[in-house]
Amino acid sequence: MFLNCKTWFSFHYGTYEPAKLIEHASQLGVKVLALTNINSTADCWDFVYKCQKEGIKPIIGTEVRNEDTFCYVLLAKNNRGLMAIHDFLSTHKQQEMPFPARPSFVEEDVWVIYRYREELLGESFAANELIGLDIPHLTLLAWQKYVEVLPFVILHPVTYQDKTYYALHRILRAIAKNTLLSKLEPHEYAAPGEVLMEERELVAAFAAFPSIITRTMEVVRSCSIAMEFHTDKNKKCFTSSVEDDVALLRKLAMEGCVARYGGRNREARRRVEKELEMISNLGFTAYFLIVWDILRYANERGFYHVGRGSGANSIVAYCLRITDVDPIKLDLYFERFLNPNRASPPDFDIDFSWQDRDAIFEYIFMRHGRKHVALLGMYNTFQRRAIVRELGKVFGLPKEEIDRLAMQAEWTPEDKIQGWIKKYGELLINFPTNLSIHAGGVLISENPIHAYAVTERPPKGFVTAHIDMFEADRIGLFKFDILSQRGLGHIKDALDLVAKHRGKHIDIHAVEKFLEDPLLAEKIRKADTIGCFYIESPAMRQLLGKLKCSDYLTLVAASSIIRPGVAQSGMMKQYIERYHDPDKVVYLHPKMRELLEETYGVMVYQEDVIKVAHHFGGISLDEADILRRAMSGKYRSENKFGQLRDKFFANCRAFGYEEKVIAEVWRQMESFGGYSFAKGHSASFAVESYQSLYLKTYYPVEFYVAVINNFGGFYRTEFYFHELRRHGGNIQLPCLNHSDYLTAICGDEVYVGFIHMQGLEDQLAKQIVEERHRGGPYLSLEDVLQRLRPAPEQLNLLIRIGALRFTGLDKKTLLWEANFKSKRIATKVTVSLFGEEREPHFTLPSFEENRLEDLKDELDILGFVVGDFFELLEERHLAGSITVRDLPDYLGQQIKIIGRFVTLKETRTIKRERMCFGTFLDVEGNWLDTVHFPPVYRQYPFLGTGFYEILGTVIEDFGVYSVEVYSMHKLGYKFGTNK
Incomplete structure (x- = not known):
């Protein structure tokens, strides 16, 4: 009887969590419930699923509104009706059209219920149109003489739980309106009494009008929604049939196997056959072919990409060149990728450059049809x-x-x-x-997307479904992850720059060569990895140093060890200790040695969680994978985690394990199961790290220019300019005759791009380059003024940064002349009665150049200086200080060191007190790591960018040196600012 219920997915309106609404209805004995969120069906399948479990009949619809104006309630009589509702909502949302006063739907599929108002009494209605009455309407007499003529039904809205939540509802409305609670208008929020009650209480209120009750019951009986949960709803065929799909995948995989392993590798061929059989049996053939096709298109367009996720454990994916990770070489755990009980296909996370991803999305929409494709939503x-x-x-x-x-x-x-x-x-x-929009999930469905969800088009975006990953997974829509990653932009642009400026074309996929390169091994061992994907953060560089990492397999492990779960559980430190002294490893149980000897008894990868749960805890492989997903939050509002925990403990006790061993194994699993990577995923990251490192090692100028131009990385752009200079880059300030919009290589010099000039208008920056290409180099100040007509303040910026130095004039002279000549051009010098007015001549004095003023201009306009930043520091501050190179000589001693602040990472101690780790550059440009424990962090906070005098004790951990700070003071610049 409740045909108008809302949850919190009526954004800023409803206050019920979906599960709580169903639970409350069940407690009240309600047998039928209609979910009608405002202009949305966001949680409809979660609602259907949970209603069925509670023995409540679910009805799905929506409450349609134009802003605050109620229009009508739509109820789906069947799945066709729900799809029609989704079509209707999507069309109006995507075209930003107001909803019509009277919508048109097929009578057999959708009910349209208008809320009672007196002017409806003279209307005629279609067979599927109804008028809804609530309890307050019973006191009105006007409609009662039409009770046997017009199609009245009970329409009692349910919006909130009680008085407390009514207040919360009004607060949500005030937030939505961005107004004070006291200024809300009555029409902007729900009426009192929109609560759930016992069904008999609602029916009793209408006892005087049995025809209304009967018609309402007829509406309830006419509605039925069907959904087979956890069954594949993705596109079924890539070609014209399943049989052709199987044949095509086999052909591609076998050809790839020969290309990857040669024609005589029996082990590789055996594993390919095994995977192909399982892929076919599980119905995932089209899924693999769709991913292969996306990458085929990307290769045709020259889009660089990396494939990772659990699919990277697959030899078929390796043979199809979806990934560059060899599962045989790395002994990747097959069951993490697929097992016979798995209902969903493996994850393929395909990373593209941020510049290319939209083109990939557009291809997917065109290739598979816009009615069948949508980006995955999130909330x-x-x-x-x-x-x-x-x-x-x-x-x-x-x-x-x-x-x-x-x-x-x-x-x-x-x-x-x-x-x-x-x-x-x-x-x-x-x-x-x-x-909102999921980071990269794309849905490609066999039936139209609107069979499952409403879609809308966010500003400047692609069509996005009102469904999140939890709902999609439950109904069997398995996402394809098409992700954006700036690290790939670094690689792609560096390759282009090397080809353009050196005439060399590098096969960046020749990873085997990189893995054996001693120069790259040395770079990793020294943690000289700034700018390189995933291995440049302070924490990662410290880990590489502690492991003395110099090989691929150790880097693969490090990529997962650095994840929060492993690090915070204390297992990262244990792994480092065991890595350096494997003979002293004490395993929790002989079974754990059998399962985890490769990682010294530490669960490093997601596979380890699955293996331990299955082989140690007796949980089936499919349950073990569910446990892994539950740990990572992949199941929402379900107690799968608790159920599997209980089963794990019960099984282990039955096997006779000691209670403390069971508890410790579980603690380790639980502490990082949700944060660790699959081994293939880590391996994919490590491959990309090597590719970045190769370019950094052999083509550092091109590499760092690419990093700078992609505006991506762990650090601010200025520190990549710093690294560029350290690695031989001859950096020049912006110049009208050499600089481009982005930073550019010109011969042996690198010119800072106009994009880095704060305050310079984008339009002018691009116009400078376009006009230079069209009309040749700028010849003089007058030439610049005539061709660009810059605003005076814009011209002043260009002069202050030195962009007109080609004129041979100093900045102060240029500023004087520019100010005068731009005014002359702006006022268009008039011709006098006695002939053409002559431009006055004047002689300026000689101006002295001031290095500090130039540095201040750089700092003001760029936000950094392109030379040695320490020029800004008074030399007296360096007296008595040491450098990073000196740290080993001062182990355990108190020292003074001057650092230029780079970044900090805040964390909390066991007592929940704030502390942090700092990163600085010393006077020689080397990287310094610091530790700030809670008392020091409270007393000596960071005060923004600039120089700091650091007093502390030199400490060492596995050969990595840092400073434990006991006091810290910010130092000013020479010209008196503390910016």
Whole structure:
């Protein structure tokens, strides 16, 4: 009887979590429930699934609104009706059209229910159009004489739980309207009484009108939604039939096997046969071919890419060149990729350059049909700081107080308003706020996408489904991950620059050569990896140094060890210790040695979690994979994790393991199962790391220019300019006759791109380059003024950075002349009565050049200096300081060192106190790592970019030196600023 229920997926309106709505309905004995979120069906399949488990009949529809104006409720009589509703909502959302007053639907498929208003009484209605009445309407007399004539039904809205949540609903409406709670208008929020009640109570209210009750029951009986959960809904065939798909995949895999392994490798051929059989049996053939086709197109377009994910454990993927990871060489665990009980296909994460990914999306939409393709959605949620800020505004707190509360992890309310923020803020945690786009998921369905979800087109984006990965997985729509990664842009652009400036074409996929290169091994061992994908962060460089890593397999392990779960569980430190002294490894149990000897008894990869759960804990392979996914949060609102935990412990006890051993094994599994990588995934990362490192080692100028031009990496752009200079780059400030919009190589010099000039308009930056290409080099200041007509403030920026130095004039002279001549051109010098007015001549004094002023201009306009940053520091500060190279000589001693701040990483101790790790550059340009424990971090906070005098003790861990700070002071620049 409840035909108009909302959940929190009626964004900023409903207050019910879907599971709580169903639970509450079940407690009240409700047998039928209709989900009608506002202009959305976002959680419809979760709702259907949970209703079926509770024995409640689900009905799916939507409440259609134009802004705050209620239009009607649509209810799907069947799956065709739901698809029609999805078509209807999607069309209006994508075209940003208002919804019509009277929609048109096939009568057999969709009910249209208007909310009672008096002007409807004179209307005629189609067989599928109804008028909804709520309990407050019963006091109105106008409609009652039409009760046997017009199609009235019970339409009681359910929006919130109780008075507390009614208040929360009004708060959500104020947030949506960006207004004070006290300024909300009554039409902007729900009426009192929109709560769930016992069905008999609702029916009893309409007892005087049995025809209305009967018609409502007829509506309920007419609606039915069917869904076979956990069955593959992806595109079934890549070619014209399943048989042709199987034949094509076999042909491609066998040809690839010969290309990868030669024609006589029996082991490779045997594994290919085994995988092909399982892929076919599980119905994943089209999935593999679709990925292969995407990469075939990418190769045709010259788009560089990397394939990873659990699919990287597959030899078929390796033979199809979806990945460059050899599963035989790495002894990758087959069951992490596929096992006979797996319902979903393996993950293929295909990384493209951020510049190329949109072209790949466009190809997928065209290749498979726009009715069958959509990007995967996701939902942003309210979290603590945003909640405090939003509630602070709603309740009218001053900005200063809101900022203070938002920055505090915990606080005690000082007054009534702060108490409200605390109370309602706790209720708002995890409420979804709006539809967003998954990082790279694409859905390609056999039936039209609208059979499952509404779609809309975000600004400047592709069509996106109102369905997240949890819903998609449950109904059997398995995403293809098409991801954007700037590291690939580094590689692609570096290859182009090497080809352009050196005439060399590098086969970047010749990875075997890179793995055996002693120069690359030395770079990794010294952690000289700045700019290289995944191995440039301070934590990763420290790990490489501690492992003395110089080979591919160790780098593969390091790529997973650095993940949060392994590091925070203490297992990273244990791995390092065992790596250096494997003979002293003590295994928790002989079985653990059998399973984890390769990684010294430490679970490093996701495969390790699966192997231990299966072979040690007696859980089946498919359950072990479910456990791995549950640990990583891949199952929402289900107790799969708890169920499998109980089964693991019960099995282990039955096997006779000691309780403390069981508990420790589980702790290790639980602590990082959700954060570690699949081994093939780590191997893919390591391959890309080697490719980056090869380019950095042999073509450092081209490599760092590519990194700079992709604006990607762990560090700010200025530090890649620093590394470029360290590796031989002759960096020049922007120049009108040599610089491009992006940073460019010109002969033996690198010119900073105009894009880095803060305050320079994009249009002018591009015009400078276009006009130079069209009309040749700029010859003089007058030539620049005539051809570009720059605004005076824009011209001043170009002069201050030295972009007109080709004129041979100093900056001050140029500023004087530019100011005068630009005004003359702007006012168009008039001709006097006595002939053409002559341009006045004047003689300027000689101006002295000032290096500090030039550095300040660089700092103001670029945000950094292209030369030695330490020129900005007064030399007296360096007295008594040491450098990074000196650290081994001062182990355990207190030292002073001057550092230029790079970055910091904050973390918390076991006692939840804040501490951090810092990264600096010393006077020689070498990288310095520091540790700031809580008392020091509180007393000596970081105060932004610039120089710091650091006093501390030199410490060492597995040969890696750093400084434990006990005091730190920021130092100013020579010209007196502290920017």
